[in-house]
Amino acid sequence: MRHPEFFDDVARIVLRDPLAELLGSAEDGLVEYGYADAVKLTGHSCPTVAGAYLMNRRALGALYRDERPERGAIRADFREAATAGVTGVIASVTTLITGATFDTGFKGIAGRFDRRQRLFFDAPIGGDLRLQRLDTGAAVDVRYQPQRVPADPALPELMPKVLAGAASEAERAEFRRLWQERVRRILLEHADDDALLSLRHVPAGA
Secondary structure, three states: OOOOHHHHHOOOEEEEOHHHHHOOOOHHHEEEEOHHHHHHHHOOOOHHHHHHHHHHHHHHHHHHOOOOOEOOOEEEEEOOOOOOOOHHHHHHHHHHHHOOOOOOOOOOEOOEOOOOOOEEOOOOOOOOEEEEEOOOOOEEEEEEOHHHOOOOOOHHHHHHHHHOOOOOHHHHHHHHHHHHHHHHHHHHHOOOOOOOEEEEEEOOOO
Protein backbone atom coordinates (compact mmCIF):
# COMPACT_ATOMS: atom_id res chain seq x y z
CA MET A 1 0.00 0.00 0.00
CA ARG A 2 1.42 3.35 -1.00
CA HIS A 3 0.54 6.02 1.49
CA PRO A 4 1.50 9.64 2.25
CA GLU A 5 5.12 9.86 3.35
CA PHE A 6 4.28 11.53 6.64
CA PHE A 7 2.65 8.29 7.89
CA ASP A 8 6.17 6.93 8.38
CA ASP A 9 7.24 9.99 10.39
CA VAL A 10 4.68 9.39 13.13
CA ALA A 11 6.15 7.92 16.31
CA ARG A 12 5.40 4.22 16.61
CA ILE A 13 3.94 2.30 19.55
CA VAL A 14 5.81 -0.72 20.90
CA LEU A 15 4.20 -3.07 23.41
CA ARG A 16 5.03 -6.44 24.90
CA ASP A 17 2.42 -9.12 24.28
CA PRO A 18 2.99 -12.22 26.47
CA LEU A 19 0.65 -14.26 24.25
CA ALA A 20 2.67 -13.39 21.15
CA GLU A 21 5.82 -14.35 23.03
CA LEU A 22 4.38 -17.67 24.22
CA LEU A 23 3.27 -18.70 20.74
CA GLY A 24 6.37 -17.43 18.97
CA SER A 25 4.44 -14.80 17.00
CA ALA A 26 6.91 -12.05 17.84
CA GLU A 27 10.46 -12.20 19.17
CA ASP A 28 10.47 -11.41 22.90
CA GLY A 29 6.76 -10.67 22.49
CA LEU A 30 7.47 -7.18 21.16
CA VAL A 31 4.67 -5.93 18.94
CA GLU A 32 5.00 -2.62 17.07
CA TYR A 33 2.25 -0.49 15.56
CA GLY A 34 2.48 2.57 13.33
CA TYR A 35 -0.12 5.01 12.10
CA ALA A 36 -0.34 3.11 8.80
CA ASP A 37 -1.59 0.07 10.74
CA ALA A 38 -4.52 2.09 12.09
CA VAL A 39 -5.24 3.34 8.57
CA LYS A 40 -5.24 -0.20 7.18
CA LEU A 41 -7.61 -1.32 9.93
CA THR A 42 -10.12 1.48 9.39
CA GLY A 43 -9.60 1.85 5.65
CA HIS A 44 -8.94 5.57 5.76
CA SER A 45 -6.85 8.37 7.26
CA CYS A 46 -8.75 11.20 8.93
CA PRO A 47 -8.66 13.35 12.09
CA THR A 48 -10.61 10.67 13.98
CA VAL A 49 -8.18 7.86 13.14
CA ALA A 50 -5.25 10.17 13.86
CA GLY A 51 -6.81 11.12 17.19
CA ALA A 52 -7.47 7.50 18.12
CA TYR A 53 -3.83 6.64 17.47
CA LEU A 54 -2.56 9.61 19.47
CA MET A 55 -4.96 9.00 22.35
CA ASN A 56 -3.68 5.48 22.78
CA ARG A 57 -0.03 6.41 22.32
CA ARG A 58 -0.09 9.24 24.84
CA ALA A 59 -2.24 7.38 27.38
CA LEU A 60 0.06 4.35 27.27
CA GLY A 61 3.07 6.59 27.65
CA ALA A 62 1.53 8.25 30.70
CA LEU A 63 0.54 4.93 32.27
CA TYR A 64 3.77 3.03 31.71
CA ARG A 65 6.37 5.80 31.43
CA ASP A 66 9.71 3.97 31.11
CA GLU A 67 8.10 0.52 31.15
CA ARG A 68 6.97 -1.38 28.09
CA PRO A 69 3.14 -1.40 27.91
CA GLU A 70 1.67 -4.88 28.18
CA ARG A 71 -0.79 -5.67 25.42
CA GLY A 72 -3.74 -7.66 26.73
CA ALA A 73 -3.42 -6.28 30.26
CA ILE A 74 -5.20 -2.99 29.60
CA ARG A 75 -8.85 -2.04 30.06
CA ALA A 76 -10.48 0.58 27.84
CA ASP A 77 -13.61 2.56 28.72
CA PHE A 78 -15.46 4.98 26.43
CA ARG A 79 -17.79 7.70 27.61
CA GLU A 80 -20.12 7.37 24.62
CA ALA A 81 -22.13 4.44 23.29
CA ALA A 82 -20.45 2.18 20.76
CA THR A 83 -22.69 3.51 17.98
CA ALA A 84 -22.43 7.19 18.93
CA GLY A 85 -20.50 9.46 16.59
CA VAL A 86 -16.99 8.18 15.89
CA THR A 87 -16.68 6.10 19.08
CA GLY A 88 -16.72 2.82 17.17
CA VAL A 89 -13.80 3.89 14.99
CA ILE A 90 -11.73 4.95 17.99
CA ALA A 91 -12.61 1.69 19.75
CA SER A 92 -11.40 -0.34 16.77
CA VAL A 93 -8.02 1.38 16.86
CA THR A 94 -7.88 0.92 20.62
CA THR A 95 -8.51 -2.80 20.25
CA LEU A 96 -5.76 -3.04 17.63
CA ILE A 97 -3.21 -1.42 19.91
CA THR A 98 -4.19 -2.66 23.38
CA GLY A 99 -5.83 -6.00 22.54
CA ALA A 100 -8.86 -5.05 24.63
CA THR A 101 -12.24 -6.38 23.43
CA PHE A 102 -15.69 -6.78 24.96
CA ASP A 103 -16.72 -10.31 24.01
CA THR A 104 -15.19 -11.03 20.59
CA GLY A 105 -11.55 -11.41 21.57
CA PHE A 106 -9.32 -14.38 22.27
CA LYS A 107 -10.74 -16.62 25.01
CA GLY A 108 -7.35 -17.49 26.46
CA ILE A 109 -5.30 -20.59 27.17
CA ALA A 110 -5.52 -22.41 30.50
CA GLY A 111 -7.13 -19.40 32.12
CA ARG A 112 -4.53 -16.93 30.82
CA PHE A 113 -4.44 -14.37 28.02
CA ASP A 114 -8.20 -13.79 27.88
CA ARG A 115 -8.76 -10.60 25.89
CA ARG A 116 -12.50 -10.35 26.58
CA GLN A 117 -14.25 -8.08 29.08
CA ARG A 118 -11.59 -5.43 28.60
CA LEU A 119 -13.53 -2.83 26.59
CA PHE A 120 -16.69 -0.99 27.67
CA PHE A 121 -18.97 1.83 26.53
CA ASP A 122 -21.31 4.35 28.22
CA ALA A 123 -18.79 4.64 31.03
CA PRO A 124 -18.99 7.46 33.64
CA ILE A 125 -15.52 8.84 32.93
CA GLY A 126 -14.08 12.32 32.66
CA GLY A 127 -12.65 11.98 29.16
CA ASP A 128 -13.53 10.43 25.84
CA LEU A 129 -11.42 7.37 26.61
CA ARG A 130 -9.94 5.85 29.75
CA LEU A 131 -7.09 3.34 29.63
CA GLN A 132 -6.42 1.41 32.82
CA ARG A 133 -3.62 -0.96 33.78
CA LEU A 134 -5.03 -4.20 35.11
CA ASP A 135 -1.93 -4.90 37.20
CA THR A 136 -1.79 -1.65 39.20
CA GLY A 137 -5.26 -0.19 38.63
CA ALA A 138 -3.76 3.14 37.53
CA ALA A 139 -5.77 4.87 34.82
CA VAL A 140 -5.65 7.86 32.50
CA ASP A 141 -8.59 9.78 31.03
CA VAL A 142 -7.99 11.25 27.60
CA ARG A 143 -9.97 13.98 25.86
CA TYR A 144 -9.51 14.72 22.16
CA GLN A 145 -10.59 18.02 20.56
CA PRO A 146 -9.78 17.91 16.83
CA GLN A 147 -11.36 21.33 16.27
CA ARG A 148 -8.19 22.76 17.80
CA VAL A 149 -6.51 21.98 14.47
CA PRO A 150 -8.97 23.43 11.95
CA ALA A 151 -9.21 22.43 8.33
CA ASP A 152 -8.09 24.69 5.51
CA PRO A 153 -10.94 27.09 4.62
CA ALA A 154 -11.05 25.66 1.09
CA LEU A 155 -11.82 22.14 2.31
CA PRO A 156 -15.51 22.68 3.22
CA GLU A 157 -16.04 24.23 -0.19
CA LEU A 158 -14.43 21.34 -2.05
CA MET A 159 -16.04 18.48 -0.13
CA PRO A 160 -19.62 18.86 -1.49
CA LYS A 161 -18.33 18.97 -5.06
CA VAL A 162 -16.15 15.92 -4.53
CA LEU A 163 -18.94 13.93 -2.88
CA ALA A 164 -21.39 14.90 -5.61
CA GLY A 165 -18.99 13.81 -8.33
CA ALA A 166 -18.92 17.33 -9.73
CA ALA A 167 -15.28 18.16 -8.95
CA SER A 168 -12.55 18.24 -11.56
CA GLU A 169 -9.51 15.99 -11.19
CA ALA A 170 -7.51 19.00 -10.04
CA GLU A 171 -10.13 19.77 -7.39
CA ARG A 172 -10.20 16.14 -6.22
CA ALA A 173 -6.42 16.14 -5.93
CA GLU A 174 -6.50 19.38 -3.96
CA PHE A 175 -9.20 17.98 -1.67
CA ARG A 176 -7.08 14.92 -0.92
CA ARG A 177 -4.01 17.08 -0.29
CA LEU A 178 -5.79 19.42 2.08
CA TRP A 179 -7.50 16.55 3.91
CA GLN A 180 -4.25 14.74 4.62
CA GLU A 181 -2.45 17.99 5.42
CA ARG A 182 -4.75 18.47 8.38
CA VAL A 183 -4.09 14.89 9.49
CA ARG A 184 -0.34 15.50 9.14
CA ARG A 185 -0.52 18.60 11.30
CA ILE A 186 -2.46 16.73 14.00
CA LEU A 187 0.00 13.85 14.09
CA LEU A 188 3.28 15.70 13.71
CA GLU A 189 2.82 19.33 14.74
CA HIS A 190 0.27 18.93 17.56
CA ALA A 191 0.86 15.42 18.91
CA ASP A 192 1.93 16.80 22.30
CA ASP A 193 -0.43 19.77 22.32
CA ASP A 194 -2.57 19.67 25.46
CA ALA A 195 -5.17 21.86 23.79
CA LEU A 196 -5.71 19.10 21.23
CA LEU A 197 -5.36 16.12 23.54
CA SER A 198 -5.51 16.41 27.31
CA LEU A 199 -4.74 13.72 29.90
CA ARG A 200 -5.82 13.31 33.50
CA HIS A 201 -4.44 10.65 35.81
CA VAL A 202 -7.11 8.75 37.72
CA PRO A 203 -6.19 7.24 41.12
CA ALA A 204 -6.44 3.46 41.38
CA GLY A 205 -9.94 2.45 42.43
CA ALA A 206 -11.56 5.75 41.42
